[in-house]
Amino acid sequence: MTRYGFEVVRDVHIGEVGDVGSHESIAGAIGNTPLVRLNRVAEGLEAAVYVKLEYLNPLGSVKDRAALSMIEAAERSGELRPGGTVVEATSGNTGIALAAIAAARGYRSVVVVPDKSSAEKVALLRAYGAEVHVSPGSRPAHHPEFVRNVARRLAEEIPGGWLAGQYDNPANPAAHRATTGPEIWTQTAGAVTHFVAGVGTGGTVSGAGEFLKAVSRGAVQVIGADPETSAYGGGDGRAWYVESVGHHLHPETEVDQWPSSYHRDVVDRIERVGDAEALRVLHRLSRAEGLLLGGSSGTAIAAALRVARPLGPESVVVVIAPDSGRSYLSKYFDDDWLGRLGFPLLREGTEPTVGVALTIPLDGHVRTVPSRATVAEARALLGGAPALPVLLQRKVSGPAQIAEVLGAASAVTLDRVPDTDPVTAHLSAPLPVVGTTDPISRAAERISGYAGPVVVAHEGRGVTLVDATEIAAAGVDYRGR
Template sequence: MDVKNNILETIGNTPLIRLNKITRHLPCTVVAKVDYFNPGHSIKDRMALKMVEVAEQEGKLKPGGTIIEGTSGNTGMGLALAAIVKGYKCIFVTTDKQSKEKADILKAMGAEVIVCPSNVEPEDPQSYYSVAARLAREIPNSYHMNQYDNLANRLAHYETTGPEIWRQTEGKITHLVCTAGTGGTITGTAMYLKEQNPNIKVWAVDAYGSLLTKYYYTGEIDPNEVYPYFSEGFGEDFIPKNYDMSVIDAFTQVTDKDGAVMARRLAKEEGLFCGYSAGSCLQGLMQLKESLTKDDLVVCIFHDHGSRYVGKIYNDQWMMERGFLDVKTFKDIVNGRPMVQKLITISEEKQVAEAVDLMKQYDIEHIPVTRGEAIVGSISEGGLFQKVFNNPDIKHQPIAHVIEPPFPIVDFNTPVEKLRTLITKDNGAAMSKDEIGNYHIITKYDVIQALGG
């Protein structure tokens, strides 16, 4: 029978999948090594298992011991799988930049997770590098895996990822494109492939805010290159020992927005629900495409699964708040809200005081006024202010006495540019019906927020 003895035996042998739509204008063939098919949904399963095996062989990880690691989440998942099968405990240290989903998954696998600030230097005692190293010193029978400087990281890819790509392409690969983080994946894979064919080009994709690119081209470690960025899983603020820059032929940097948008395109156009680094990897290829020819076979490494980013790059609100998502219509603004919001209305027969209470309860400034099922007017915080100030007793009168003109009702696909002219100082909102007939309202604040402030 073809039965695996445990989950670790399913690591590796992930598929190569041709990209058809996004890359259709390129002269070459582009395929993706889709490593979210690993059991931990990322390529890090490969090196996590290898680091554990080497640590065992060297006597650094003993029975009943504790695995300690600083991780953005994916390496932790691979280590957690190995720990479950082999009987180890896990403590993972991560940063507040990483998605909540990653930390929750690690906890679900039985690991303890410690979150550290991301806006500190690597040498700072609060950094996740420093905290992981300190815990390894303090906790008996523990071992700090240190994926950045542990050469078992790149050895895993030399032994598995590189040979798989060579075999799957029948040795026809001409370019390898990979995001650059710890250096293990790109270096180990490149070392193997270049042994088979030194003419294979290896392109590294980096994040703005990382110092790797400048170091590659100048040999200079420049702290001025380091600043916060949203991209996850690649880019560094120091040079890990896993790097051998001699096997890399070019570096390019991709913006947070371009990587996120491309990841979403992969999901919608290719059916590949991948993580942030996959979008950045493909965007990096696009930035270097001018040197490609019709005979080239490009392999892009897609590291992990999109499920770890549903609260970030696959969340419209998160994307809009950072200016990553182009907002074009009334519908885009409504769809970008974190949840479906019920339209708050009030009958013209109700008292003004009830409208004021609704405004306080829901933290809103504009309410449509109804007569039966029909919307016949509006009431606004700004309009009420002067009237109540001049006559406090007006709060006990029917809303019909202070009703304002109704908000303009527009098509659900009305462009944002037109909304700018409709929502004015005297008219603070606009309304529209969606495809199933429900009304929605947007205000000046909604438009400003959707357009990035």
């Protein structure tokens, strides 16, 4: 026995868990993904932390399992017939898996994604032949443009259409109860003590968690990883930047319905992880462990490291890494995207950043106009300012999330319209955004030709407004040195 209580994990090969070899179709290659131990990132921890690399599924994510399970269940029930069309609402990965499996089985696929999905995911969907519909991600659940409502409508309109409905399809958690959980138990020789997974639809944490709790007679603790503002962990549902995890809640949503794929009674506790922490962990994983992982993996692994911190050498923490960072190279691994929002950069330079050059208070809050304000109320809030960003109004006030900016309330525009009009009927375009971690010359170039107030973001939240001339002058000053 090793100090962790088992010998299998360190030397395990995928073939020891399941049959690896020739398959009759892509479906046969799904599952049996390896565990990899974290070393440098977990330095100083006594507990062992292992990552289950779900991006090694043939279609690139943990959603391969649920997609196959849902399609096969629909075929057995007769809901999906030969020549039919698979329809789904997704942030990307489930749609990619459904589209590929559908292509292999002769079905057509139609996928609805929110507009915050990465360009790489949309390109992959189209590569597999899916018809892609992009819908605004900031719609309340009852709105006709809400992604799931669009998918439901399309499934009803298309002859032979079948809505996969991962959020409420029992075949989603069943896939993980039948495959993911048993794999983890076998790979660790039953030594796993803590299981960590992000909560999106809830299928992975529920299904695998149910199996591990049952087989261990309740000994395995199940921990859900959740974005800081997600409603699952007690946040108010404000937008965040890590894709494919959490539960966003629009303030105008009439009834907040959680997915039935998420079995709350399985989860012992939730660890809430902010975007910046998740991204820092992502960057460390790629550079210290050689693991290029997606955003939700950063959230889950950050939570797993927290879980492991107080544990002793007898503990084994297993965490799900849902997908690869290759689907997010234009976001989480791109300094232009990171800097514009004030997130930590991959490559720190010698040039002063916006935060340093303009002495930006990182704990500040941008003054904003609520989305439900009237013109008269908005004019009073402006208080002489030329413009203020308008954000979704929530019951609990908080920092301005840049992802929720609707547009700008302009003093000039509002002076010309009736007091009782809703301010949302008279908005200019959203104000430009630069980040505190942006090199000052790049920020100045980004807003070149613009005159007026600019939102400065730190870790995705607006911390102050500055005039474009201040940024331009600081950029000129730096270049003139």
